[in-house]
Amino acid sequence: MSMYSITGAQLAFGHVALLDHADFSIETGERVGLIGRNGAGKSSLLKIVAGLAQADDGLVSRQQNLRMVFVEQEPVFTPGETVFDAVASGLGDSIRLLAEYDEVSMQLGEAADTDALMERLTTLQAALDAQDAWQWRHRVETTLEQLTLDHTLRVEDLSGGMRKRVAIARALVSAPDLLLLDEPTNHLDFDAIRWLETLLISLRTSLLFITHDRAFLDRVATRIIELDRGRLLSYPGNFVAYQERKEQQLETERVENAKFDKLLAQEEVWIRKGVEARRTRSVGRIARLESMRGERAERRNVQSNVKLDVSHADRSGKIVSELTDVTMTYGGRTLIEKLSCTVMRGDKIGLIGPNGAGKTTLIKLMLGEIQPASGSLRTGTNIEVAYFDQMRAQLNPESSLADTIAPGSDWVEINGARKHVMSYLGDFLFSPERARSPVKSLSGGERNRLLLARLFARPSNVLVLDEPTNDLDIPTLELLEELLTDYAGTVLLVSHDRIFLDNVVTSVIAFEGEGRWREYVGGFSDWRIQSARAAQLAGSEQPSAPAPKAASTPASGAAATSGAAAGAAAARPVKLSFKEQRELETLPAEIAELETEQKHLSGCIEEGSVFVNDPAEGTRLTDRFAEIDDALFAALERWETLEAKSRGLKS
Structure with a gap:
């Protein structure tokens, strides 16, 4: 059963239908990227899923006690609060229950009639146990450590990227079943984006996010959902797989629409000639024509693209x-x-x-x-x-x-x-x-x-x-x-x-x-x-011993000869150690093996059925794909370094 689903969703803005009898669901462990044109209704759908807005019509189904957290594109914090307080606010319900538990406990020692208070205390204790709220401070500290955040800093003093990190920590501390993110990469630099990708891939939380960052979609998403002309279209796999299937779908749609329009034109010719020639018409054929006219009127064509053209000035200097x-x-x-x-x-x-x-x-x-x-x-x-x-x-x-x-x-x-x-x-x-x-x-x-x-x-x-x-x-x-x-x-x-x-x-x-x-x-x-490569080469070079101070007298012939010999030795190829030679010989096979495994995993991920049949296995495959990507990069760099060293390019 899906953890969340909506069937027959309808939402209109003015005369434009943002959702037109759309269906959507998300399974446990899925990471779903939501894409679509600006103004198509992506943020509206995300808010509907988060419970912050309602569709005009549609049936919503969700798992019992499903915990969802929505991280906005521009997170809002209380002025003056510290990072610790901001993250702890993600446990708002648990902290409120703890405060009430303490208050009821104090009343219990002073009240004459304790039955009602004991019953309330038992209810509060059960709720706190269910939320594991007794260790809330430890949970906040652990989350701060995982996201490398300094709990003493004030949020308003942080950069935009660090504030986004605090917002994500505030969401994760409550251990949500479904995490909703609206444009999470906006205003983040490369390191922060890479950090966020690694974090989201490592989570076991289901994820629904809006982004236009194609590299982010490629690495994080296990399924792409496109909001296109009021419909929600699902494409298993990452962004590359979506592009291939979308192109095929648009071509199929184009061919089918062309056939339909041709048939409609023929029927329009028939109805005009029929009235003029015979004055008798087939009732069924006329009914079909009226139906086709209605279907053609309701068709929502692919939205046209922006037409970009730059106004050129005269050429600048060279x-x-x-x-x-x-x-x-x-x-x-x-x-x-x-x-x-x-x-x-x-x-x-x-x-x-x-x-x-x-x-x-x-x-x-x-x-x-x-x-x-x-x-x-x-x-x-x-x-x-x-x-x-x-x-x-x-x-x-x-x-x-x-x-x-x-x-x-x-x-x-x-x-x-x-x-x-x-x-x-x-x-x-x-x-x-x-x-x-x-x-x-x-x-x-x-x-x-x-x-x-x-x-x-x-x-x-x-x-x-x-x-x-x-x-x-x-x-x-x-x-x-x-x-x-x-x-x-x-x-x-x-x-x-x-x-x-x-x-x-x-x-x-x-x-x-x-x-x-x-x-x-x-x-x-x-x-x-x-x-x-430059960093690796710089790190692998051993610092040489400091050169002796030059004598005040001219260098002797022996010293000059020694210097020339040292220069000649530096120009000769560097001999690899036995261990490095063995590593150089085995690396090509290791790289080929990693590439073969990655190709196999790519096929499984793009096919997509694994995320429906076994979400946990789908997550494992995605994680392994990312590991192989990093391992391949490191192996190729190491192979190039050893090759250069053996040819004497490193001296």
């Missing part, structure tokens, strides 16, 4: 920005230390680093908006910058969408062609009615889409995008990737969407601690491999 030994400090802290890099026209550069590392500062330096504390900075000529701000500060909540795009005008100009603002907003899926609405009425994803529309209407040859992917649905993300790939200008991109970075950027500049930044060729995956 060099956009050149930094030489640039150092930047802020508040006594060194954000950038002796960075040298050159941004050329047409480069697409991703900036990678934790929140607060100084990515925005680095962008401002590159554009010449601020000057470094030391070093030299040169910006190119004819630079026209269009800036996407993740905080959406460029949007006036009280302005209409049309005024936001074209203040005081009904027209925008894109690459020399005039376009009516209503038509232009239609390209970004805003109807004429919405175009007259204020910005404050839009959802987060719709505001990001509006900001893109405003950005692309400005002529530019340098695009600066600060977290453009937050809240955007997956189809829009994929279109934005295509547009940026084909963009002839320069792109400076800050994003924590790993797949988006892989598909767009040609190089990354990564923060490596203590103000150090380093440039790597390729995307996010290339950076991760190269940085891990």
